[in-house]
Amino acid sequence: MPHIGFIGLGNMGGPMAANLAKSGEPVRGFDLVAALREAAAATGVAITDNARDCVENADVVITMLPAGEHVLAVWEDIVPAAKQGALLIDCSTIDVASARAAHKLAAGRGIATLDAPVSGGVGGAKAATLTFMVGGSQHAFARGKPVLEKMGKRVVHCGEAGNGQVAKICNNMVLGASMIAVSEAFVLGEKLGLSHQALFDVVSSSSGQCWALTSYCPVPGPVPTSPANSGYKPGFAAALMLKDLNLARAAASSVHVEAAIGTHAADIYQQFCETGSSGADFSGIVNFVRARSAG
Ligand code: NAD
Numbered sequence: 001m002p003h004i005g006f007i008g009l010g011n012m013g014g015p016m017a018a019n020l021a022k023s024g025e026p027v028r029g030f031d032l033v034a035a036l037r038e039a040a041a042a043t044g045v046a047i048t049d050n051a052r053d054c055v056e057n058a059d060v061v062i063t064m065l066p067a068g069e070h071v072l073a074v075w076e077d078i079v080p081a082a083k084q085g086a087l088l089i090d091c092s093t094i095d096v097a098s099a100r101a102a103h104k105l106a107a108g109r110g111i112a113t114l115d116a117p118v119s120g121g122v123g124g125a126k127a128a129t130l131t132f133m134v135g136g137s138q139h140a141f142a143r144g145k146p147v148l149e150k151m152g153k154r155v156v157h158c159g160e161a162g163n164g165q166v167a168k169i170c171n172n173m174v175l176g177a178s179m180i181a182v183s184e185a186f187v188l189g190e191k192l193g194l195s196h197q198a199l200f201d202v203v204s205s206s207s208g209q210c211w212a213l214t215s216y217c218p219v220p221g222p223v224p225t226s227p228a229n230s231g232y233k234p235g236f237a238a239a240l241m242l243k244d245l246n247l248a249r250a251a252a253s254s255v256h257v258e259a260a261i262g263t264h265a266a267d268i269y270q271q272f273c274e275t276g277s278s279g280a281d282f283s284g285i286v287n288f289v290r291a292r293s294a295g
Pocket of ligand 1: 007008009010011012013030031032033036051064065066067070074091092093094118119120121122235236237240243
């Protein structure tokens with residue numbers, strides 16, 4: 001049974017580490033925040049005093065941190081403490097350049113690595129139904145897959161180091177743009193006298209059909225489980241969507257791709273967040289579109 005170290009026990013990492021512990025894996029964990037360490041301890045995670053202790057003798061180490069700078073700082077700290085033959089997996093959503101730099105950092109010491117960002121949000125983390133998008137060697141993927149499967153229902157190998165992050169930002173660029181498009185359609189329909197349900201019934205079985213409409217409908221009613229029915233409580237917060245769209249924007253610019261719609265979606269989410277809505281679910285963008293359409 002592999003010994004697992006888990007660093008970053010926040011909204012996502014806390015329940016992910018808990019699921020590993022629940023499945024019988026010996027898990028040691030660390031977070032900077034004392035309250036999160038205590039919450040993780042209550043789920044069966046053995047808490048260490050710092051990140052390096054968490055890594056000592058671990059076969060697999062997982063990091064789930066806010067951004068690229070945190071991942072690089074933590075990996076610089078823990079890589080020298082990792083045992084030979086250990087596998088390091090970063091599940092955070094970070095920029096592609098930092099992900100590739102993290103792989104390189106560990107490769108220099110003969111440590112295997114994967115980038116494995118997730119989709120599925122806090123609900124998926126709790127229910128162990130996350131999708132993992134994984135970059136790294138075939139060998140490292142084969143080793144990491146059984147561990148990731150304890151926290152998710154789909155584990156997809158996307159190719160070389162950093163490609164998990166590439167897949168993640170491409171997916172969320174589509175999602176951000178399609179949520180705005182669906183929201184604009186609802187507001188346009190409203191203004192022209194079309195009911196939400198009628199628009200949903202037509203588009204969900206026509207060529208405009210997409211996940212933002214059929215699984216995460218931004219207006220209350222047609223999809224009872226969508227955050228629109230519970231006051232736009234996240235779900236997936238607008239601030240996180242903005243983060244991912246900005247990562248996509250930076251990645252597109254780095255390889256001279258003209259992602260006009262993705263870039264515009266980032267601008268719109270930026271303005272939405274500036275109205276004090278960064279903590280709301282990202283589908284609340286429909287209210288922003290409606291407010292801007294007054295008159
Ligand atoms: P979070 O802020 O709740 O958790 C991050 C944790 O990392 C915090 O508890 C923080 O204290 C800890 N941390 C930071 N620096 C540290 C260090 N040096 N040592 C130890 N711990 C440290 O964020 P989250 O919502 O859990 O998201 C984590 C990652 O997952 C992010 O990259 C995010 O973009 C991504 N993500 C989040 C969601 C979501 O719905 N929340 C969905 C998909 C992906």
